Amino acid sequence: MDGLGNGQGNTPADGITRVGVVGCGQMGAGIAEVCARAGLDVRVAETTGEALELGRTRLVNSLGRAVERGKATAAQRDAALERLSFTTDLGEFADRDLVVEAVVENEQVKTEIFHVLDQVVTRPDAILASNTSAIPLVNLAVATSRPAQVLGVHFFNPAQVQRLVELVPALTTSEETVERAERLVTEVLGKHAIRAQDRSGFVVNGLLVPYLLSAVRMFEAGAASRDDIDRGMELGCAHPQGPLKLADLIGLDTVASIAESMYQEHKEPLYAPPPLLLRMVAAGHLGRKSGAGFYAYP
Template sequence: MARVGVVGCGQMGAGIAEVCARSGLDVKVAETTGEALELGRTRLTNSLGKAAERGKMTEEERDATLARLSFTTDLGEFADRDLVIEAVVENEQVKTEIFQVLDQVVTRPDAILASNTSSIPLVKLAVATSRPDRVIGIHFFNPAPVQELVELIPALTTGEETIKRAQALVGKVLGKHAIRAQDRSGFVVNALLIPYLLSAIRMFESGIASREDIDNGMEMGCAHPMGPLKLADLIGLDTVASVADSMYAEYKEPLYAAPPLLQRMVDAGRLGRKTGSGFYTY
């Protein structure tokens, strides 16, 4: 799998593209507009600069990584890709439409179409294509260049060969640790993490403690690298709400229901770090 396509260059798309290019793969990244592409390119270049500054790679390696990356606003340029990883907004309709387009444009018969979705059932994306045996969830964690884990989520339709190839890519090529989960909304990590984040938001909303005390509680009391409200801001409050909605739709359990404050913050465009304001100001 030498040629990879990444759709979406937001925080996850940029991180996934960086991870793949750092592992020696030829990576093409697609965004909808030139403006979004420039933002994504800057995000990626800054992250590589930080990696070089922190001694995670040499300046030569950084430049070689950048040389393996190309950018486009035309998904038609993905014809020769061996693997495409979709990382656009957590919206089933948008993702389904992208899978339909990818199915048309990616011409290699053995090419795999993967999604970085956090919660949308993979089978829904698989059946939108003519190759449901070659669709799989490859779910990275934020920030992708730093977190070691990747969840592999085969849909009911995914073939064994696709699972084997995805597993080899994640472990041998990208050097990440893969865990397998069934195609149930939230998989392993978000099924545990999202109710925790929602509980913290409910705790804040009901005035039990300040945002700082909630976050310090989990950072200093449980050695989490960041407290739940800071983490929700890192993930993006729109994404947290969408993941909660998908999980609520799947399980109908109150613990997955997005609290009103989360919904109002999304309505207000306070999405966390990516918009400069969420539970904190950045």
């Protein structure tokens, strides 16, 4: 099965049929789409009506592109849309079996959301998950009264296509919670799950981000041009995208945030975000999502 799910209404894992997604940006919309395509009832929350409409449009357009590319039928698209609902009130997540938080990489913001979810989600066995790339899961878990049911469920961008999901238990997370999440990810969503320790960067970003930062430093130092750095890794190492193109796709603010989190935890100089990266973020040059990064996106 591809990363879009099979759209046939797979058998629910451990009674997880109702999913909530907090945030409908690029990642939140992708996670919501994957879950809806897999036959789950999905409710998406955003902070404002305007943000919610942008997220709804993002989902509709993505499902439309899946039909255009032959990855889904029109019937599957329509069925997925029927399974999606939208709200600006987290109180409407009371009946959710699983809630995935997918907002900005800011620990304070995420902690506040988990505190609210703990109060409003009434199902005693509900799982509260975060799609964080680097923030310690234990810090989110202890903001709730159910730390055994909190873990990281880290999808990769674009979630509709990328097959990997990192499962990141905190020190407080029960094995039952991890196993339930793993069955959902693999048996219902059709993804491949790996387990990672609750350390900044987890597995993939722990390896990937230092590589991206090295490419930024090489460009910043004038050791090679932007195009030659990317072309070198694409043609010399068979990477599908060069590191600067990939950083633009991920979002330069996200790369900087992960790097800062890793540096704060490990104090390894190679993890510190380079000055050029920080200045690009300050200028609002965030990559594809802002229209400008190391490359221009009209």
